[in-house]
Amino acid sequence: MPEIKPRIxxxxxxxxxxxxxxxxxxxxxxxASRFPGVVYATHYEYMCSDPGQALLKRAIRxxxxxxxxxxxCSPSMHEETxxxxxxxxxxxxxxxxxxxxxxxxxxxxxxPAATRKALQVTRAVVEKVQGNRPLRPAExxxxxxxxxxxxxxxxxxxxxxxxxxxxxxxxxxxxxxxxGHMAQLSETFPTLDCSQCILTPKMVEVARHPRIxxxxxxxxxxxxxxxxxxxxxxxxxPTYVDPGKCNLCxxxxxxxxxxxxxxxxxxxxxxxxxxxxxxxxxPSTYTLDEKNCLGLVPLRCGQCAEVCEAKAIDFDMHExxxxxxxxxxxxxxxxxxxxxxxxxxxxxxxxxxxxDGLEFERLLSASGPTRGEIRRPSDGKIPKEVVxxxxxxxxxxxxxxxxxxxxxxxxxxxxxxLYRHAVPDGQAYVFYIDIRAGGKDYEEFVNRAMEEERILYxxxxxxxxxxxxxxxxxxxxxTLTGRRVEVRADLVVLAQAIVPSPGTxxxxxxxxxxxxxxxxxxxxxPKLRPLEALTAGVFLAGAAQGPKDIPxxxxxxxxxxxxxxxLLSQPKLEHAPEVAEVxxxxxxxxxxxxxxxxxxxxxxxxxxxVNEILCEGCGTCVAACPSGALTFRNVxxxxxxxxxxxxxxxxxxxx
Amino acid sequence: xxxxxxxxxxxxCRWCASAGADLAGTSxxxxxxxxxxxxxxxSGRVEPQWVVEALKAGADGVLIGGCHPxxxxxxxxxxxxxxxxxxxxxxxxxxxxxxxxxxLEWISAxxxxxxxxxxxxxxxxxxxxxxxxxxxxxx
Numbered sequence: 001m002p003e004i005k006p007r008i009x010x011x012x013x014x015x016x017x018x019x020x021x022x023x024x025x026x027x028x029x030x031x032a033s034r035f036p037g038v039v040y041a042t043h044y045e046y047m048c049s050d051p052g053q054a055l056l057k058r059a060i061r062x063x064x065x066x067x068x069x070x071x072x073c074s075p076s077m078h079e080e081t082x083x084x085x086x087x088x089x090x091x092x093x094x095x096x097x098x099x100x101x102x103x104x105x106x107x108x109x110x111x112p113a114a115t116r117k118a119l120q121v122t123r124a125v126v127e128k129v130q131g132n133r134p135l136r137p138a139e140x141x142x143x144x145x146x147x148x149x150x151x152x153x154x155x156x157x158x159x160x161x162x163x164x165x166x167x168x169x170x171x172x173x174x175x176x177x178x179x180g181h182m183a184q185l186s187e188t189f190p191t192l193d194c195s196q197c198i199l200t201p202k203m204v205e206v207a208r209h210p211r212i213x214x215x216x217x218x219x220x221x222x223x224x225x226x227x228x229x230x231x232x233x234x235x236x237x238p239t240y241v242d243p244g245k246c247n248l249c250x251x252x253x254x255x256x257x258x259x260x261x262x263x264x265x266x267x268x269x270x271x272x273x274x275x276x277x278x279x280x281x282x283p284s285t286y287t288l289d290e291k292n293c294l295g296l297v298p299l300r301c302g303q304c305a306e307v308c309e310a311k312a313i314d315f316d317m318h319e320x321x322x323x324x325x326x327x328x329x330x331x332x333x334x335x336x337x338x339x340x341x342x343x344x345x346x347x348x349x350x351x352x353x354x355x356d357g358l359e360f361e362r363l364l365s366a367s368g369p370t371r372g373e374i375r376r377p378s379d380g381k382i383p384k385e386v387v388x389x390x391x392x393x394x395x396x397x398x399x400x401x402x403x404x405x406x407x408x409x410x411x412x413x414x415x416x417x418l419y420r421h422a423v424p425d426g427q428a429y430v431f432y433i434d435i436r437a438g439g440k441d442y443e444e445f446v447n448r449a450m451e452e453e454r455i456l457y458x459x460x461x462x463x464x465x466x467x468x469x470x471x472x473x474x475x476x477x478x479t480l481t482g483r484r485v486e487v488r489a490d491l492v493v494l495a496q497a498i499v500p501s502p503g504t505x506x507x508x509x510x511x512x513x514x515x516x517x518x519x520x521x522x523x524x525x526p527k528l529r530p531l532e533a534l535t536a537g538v539f540l541a542g543a544a545q546g547p548k549d550i551p552x553x554x555x556x557x558x559x560x561x562x563x564x565x566x567l568l569s570q571p572k573l574e575h576a577p578e579v580a581e582v583x584x585x586x587x588x589x590x591x592x593x594x595x596x597x598x599x600x601x602x603x604x605x606x607x608x609x610v611n612e613i614l615c616e617g618c619g620t621c622v623a624a625c626p627s628g629a630l631t632f633r634n635v636x637x638x639x640x641x642x643x644x645x646x647x648x649x650x651x652x653x654x655x
Numbered sequence: 656x657x658x659x660x661x662x663x664x665x666x667x668c669r670w671c672a673s674a675g676a677d678l679a680g681t682s683x684x685x686x687x688x689x690x691x692x693x694x695x696x697x698s699g700r701v702e703p704q705w706v707v708e709a710l711k712a713g714a715d716g717v718l719i720g721g722c723h724p725x726x727x728x729x730x731x732x733x734x735x736x737x738x739x740x741x742x743x744x745x746x747x748x749x750x751x752x753x754x755x756x757x758x759l760e761w762i763s764a765x766x767x768x769x770x771x772x773x774x775x776x777x778x779x780x781x782x783x784x785x786x787x788x789x790x791x792x793x794x
Contacts, residue, residue, distance in 0.1 A: 074677045074680075075694070076674065076677065100677070100692070100694075102680065103676065103677040103678075103679075103680030103681060104673075104676050104677065104680055104692050105680075105688075107680035107681070107683055108679055108680050108683070108684065108685050108686055108688075108771070109685065109688040110685070113688040114688065116688070117688045117691070120691050121691065121692065124691060124693065509725070512728065512730060514726060516765075534670070534728070578696075596699075596735060598729055598730035598731055598732075616729060617696050618696055618697035618699050618700060618728075618729030618732045619695065619696055619697055619699060619700030619732075620697060620699030620700065620729065620731075620732045620735050622700060622702075623699060623700055623701060623702040623703075623735070623739070624735070632700065635695060635696070635700065637702065637704070637705070640693065640695075640705050641705065641708050641712075643693055644664055644691075644693070644705070644708060644709045644712055644714070645708075645712045647664070647691040648662055648664070648691070648709075648712050648713040648714060649713075
């Protein structure tokens with residue numbers, strides 16, 4: 001076959017002054033026109049604009065171009081734009097490459113050196129594109145089912161929205177019931193709606209939904225596959241109670257001799273080893289907590305089964321591993337409060353009457369351990385002076401977390417206000433750094449707490465909290481008056497920093513999703529793609545991505561669900577064709593490549609075979625192949641070497 | 656005679672190091688213009704042979720930029736790179752080429768400042784080493 005002579009076009013973008021202000025674009029285009037293989041070179045103010053794309057398309061047709069280089073911004077910005085334009089002009093999109101002369105040249109260099117580097121970069125990409133082959137993306141089907149990880153309000157909302165759009169949802173929750181932290185709250189700001197009253201209808205809807213399957217007491221074990229075709233292994237822990245038979249009579253819990261701290265009440269009450277976290281739990285069943293049971297193998301007690309009339313208790317239940325296929329995944333794993341051990345300076349964890357915000361919610365809650373009466377943990381007395389400390393562990397880069405936990409200003413105002421409603425002759429103090437009440441009706445709510453409820457807001461940080469007799473002494477500074485403040489309180493409530501729930505990073509690793517510095521799940525773009533992870537087909541919702549209140553979590557969950565629905569509605573997905581392939585004549589079948597592949601995309605018999613759909617295109621196998629039989633489409637060794645040599649030649653010649 | 660300006664080839668992975676270089680640009684953090692960036696999907700794609708060829712073709716140093724350990728977009732490509740570069744540097748040293756001329760750095764997509772700093776440090780180190788190819792690039 002005769003070698004077709006390359007006809008390459010080079011288009012240099014000014015990007016207004018972003019590139020043209022530093023790089024001599026006319027000189028670059030002129031020099032590019034003399035690069036080997038180039039038949040056409042020009043420069044234009046904005047290549048991404050409609051006229052810029054029209055210029056590109058016209059030149060492709062008129063000059064019968066066999067390859068195109070657009071020297072412009074980072075390929076992560078407009079590669080897609082230009083490749084689509086090329087396709088419209090009849091050129092295979094994979095014959096167009098972008099040379100990054102903005103982010104990696106004009107914005108970081110100046111003077112003649114900038115133009116010279118732009119020349120090198122463009123020259124290298126011109127060499128590369130001459131080795132490119134036309135490619136066509138492989139088409140793959142979509143499994144029309146979604147996985148939602150986390151059954152808090154964000155996960156519930158996402159599951160409902162996806163299911164209501166007509167798709168099946170698997171909702172995985174690691175604790176025995178869905179509901180998350182929202183189920184623990186007493187009232188919600190700024191409306192003082194009862195939290196459980198607005199949450200439980202949604203929980204019931206999830207439970208009854210024909211397209212939602214709840215896997216409670218379960219965890220994601222392993223995830224493989226790719227967008228549209230994920231395979232998930234889910235470990236379902238044994239509850240030892242058949243939810244179909246359990247009639248919630250509660251006799252089992254009454255006879256159980258074990259008492260351990262109740263997680264749902266944050267340890268402020270006790271529960272049996274067989275228990276239901278709260279009456280409205282979904283799935284509606286008791287759970288036998290194996291760890292705290294006196295013993296199952298061999299059975300040491302068994303009283304619960306004896307009194308169970310429904311015969312719902314089955315000591316032989318085993319852990320199950322479920323394999324499920326899904327097309328998209330929503331991560332809604334939520335938050336936890338910063339651990340108490342970390343706040344020694346506030347006596348947290350050592351002084352019993354220093355509690356955190358969620359513990360206070362349980363004290364306020366009508367379904368809580370005190371039936372909504374505010375009674376302090378140490379002696380059950382009604383506290384007459386309560387100090388609330390905001391930013392406990394937040395906004396403190398030296399000792400704790402550097403970030404603002406966002407919701408604490410609001411819930412502290414709510415706590416103080418609800419305390420005043422419960423104990424009308426009590427005094428509430430709030431220590432704060434600033435009040436951040438950005439949200440609809442939020443500022444008004446804080447003002448109501450300050451003005452109508454006579455809650456004393458003190459601007460300043462608390463230095464120390466310690467016990468003295470029956471009192472909890474709080475030492476702080478009022479930074480507005482400059483005076484030292486001492487409050488001899490009966491109860492101290494810390495607005496602890498919000499941190500990602502335990503296990504978030506481990507789950508992120510299983511999904512190849514990134515976590516930011518503080519461990520929150522990282523979005524694909526902080527402004528423009530806040531609902532997606534960088535891994536295609538994985539979406540984020542709720543506080544797992546960063547501190548959020550309920551309306552924000554719900555909004556993000558609905559947004560993520562809309563993204564999932566859009567993905568699952570595609571008739572076919574395209575898989576990038578820039579992957580590894582085997583030149584069978586060169587392959588000796590040594591098999592060195594197969595263990596390099598993290599996706600199991602390579603099988604070896606006589607020779608190696610690459611599954612194009614499983615291959616994600618890292619090229620690690622290609623670099624390992626000792627016989628050069630594995631190549632990488634459009635990033636072949638020869639292309640790279642041509643790029644290197646050509647660019648270094650420019651460096652020699654200079655401009 | 657003007658000061659020696661080392662020539663550098665930088666193989667940068669698409670998801671971390673090249674994105675970090677883009678961020679250095681977006682943040683307008685200047686660094687020396689000596690390196691020719693070549694973007695690849697993963698640092699695991701970088702073949703030791705490329706590095707050798709780059710040095711043969713006139714480069715005074717080669718930088719490979721990948722994701723931090725544990726953060727590889729392709730799970731573990733950077734671990735493979737780490738082993739390969741370790742071995743390559745040993746071989747180069749045997750051939751009388753200073754192993755400092757080949758540098759492997761982990762640069763995340765959020766570390767624009769670190770990219771600029773790595774580039775400045777590497778170029779400074781190569782200036783101290785002098786040209787690989789003797790007087791002014793004769794080879």
